[in-house]
Amino acid sequence: MAVIGVVALQGAVEEHLKQIINTGSEAIMVKHPRQLKELDGLIIPGGESTAIGKLMAHYGFIEAIKDFSNQQKPIFGTCAGMVLVAKELEGSESAHLKIMDIVVKRNGFGRQIDSFEANIEIEGMKAPFQAVFIRAPYIISAGDQVEILARVDEKIVAARCDHLLVSAFHPELTDDNRFYKMFSEMVESSMVSHSS
Amino acid sequence: MNKLIATDAVKRGMAHMQKGGVIMDVVNAEQAKIAEAAGAVAVMALERVPSDIRAAGGVARMADPRITEAVLNAVSIPVMAKARIGHIIEARVLEAMGVDYIDESEVLTPADDEFHILKSQFTVPFVCGCRDLGEAARRIGEGASMLRTKGEPGTGNIVEAVRHMRKVQAQIRKIILMNDDELMVEAKNLGAPYEILKQIKKEGKLPVVNFAAGGVATPSDAALMMELGADGVFVGSGVFKSENPEKFANAIVQATTFYNDYELIGALSKELGSPMTGIDISKLAAADRMQERGL
16 A cells, blocks of 8 residues: 655644545655655645745755655645745745746735635546635746646646646645545556566 | 635635644734744734733724734735724724734724624634633634634633633533434533534534634643644744743744654753743733633
């Protein structure tokens, strides 16, 4: 069985763990970088990217997650998680993990009063996906290798590149588990290539 | 594509993103920046921290909008602000200013000693205080998207927050174990909306996030509230009334994340300087107990 961890420094951790279990994988709450070696896949949850980023840096997660990513092990970032994996953040802010070739604008859709939900089209999914956007970021630009999965108002809100998957919205807040199925397929195929 | 705003998923979901984090009271842009740098998940903009409100006496109102604006402009994390209980207009003004969350708060002098704001009519989400499940369920019924214990604000004394957190948790456990045919009378006894108790029984938990507030003064206090089942922590006077706000802010954030790593909490608590001066609750006159405000 695939083992998928959720970075548990702050944010919607339990919500992701529940979804991982419902998709048939083993879920682990990750509080220390040393736990990464037990994992086949990693989720960086929604939360406050500044708070999670600070704790990540302080507790040695940055190098450990970069190393995890260099092994081509799948990582899924939602909202703050998308901000944290970005190569670059718009404005003067310094980026965190810099592992995905995307430029992200934090709070790109505005403040909380502008937060919304909408049924959006996702590349490769037949029915629309109920996407909850909370002070959501978006992707301003992406490298040539990045596959765009969804847009809202022309803004990129979901994307994939090799072993990396990101969404500006929160699949952890709805019952629809199609993103988790997509991610667990990525994890399972990466396990096959790691064992061979 | 049809965008829906102000849905439960959007309003309650915002509080889910704050989980495991610390929300700090600040009175100016400089404090807001210190809080953000320490890893706060949000700041609460207000004119005075609760211990200063106690000291000042008189009527405590919504902060001067210049303070709230300065804080909104200073940080990129969410900004919350307090409106008086029942003060519909203060809440509308804060919503118009673009704050991310409103605390309909007993720390301020109530504008209505009977009714709370009908929070479901607002786009901006609200957090409200509670001492027991009845109060929690009434606030959810009015549309609160997040709860917190009332505790006893501005005292630096954790005892009331502990009491309120334990009480809510115990009452939830009772609801879960109760037979369905006993629930209506329990709703009457608690003064709680029946439909909300039914939902709590079905889900096995509150439908909204519940933070600790009202008396958190040290990293260990924050960790204690997490241990007791809080989803996160509000720190009012505890940071900026301590001897070394930056150190306290950092230590409280880390102790909240690693609340069961006792060696770490010990290390974080070293050489912090003095926490805020506390107040023994039994020495507090009945009229000075903020938690009694609101029905």
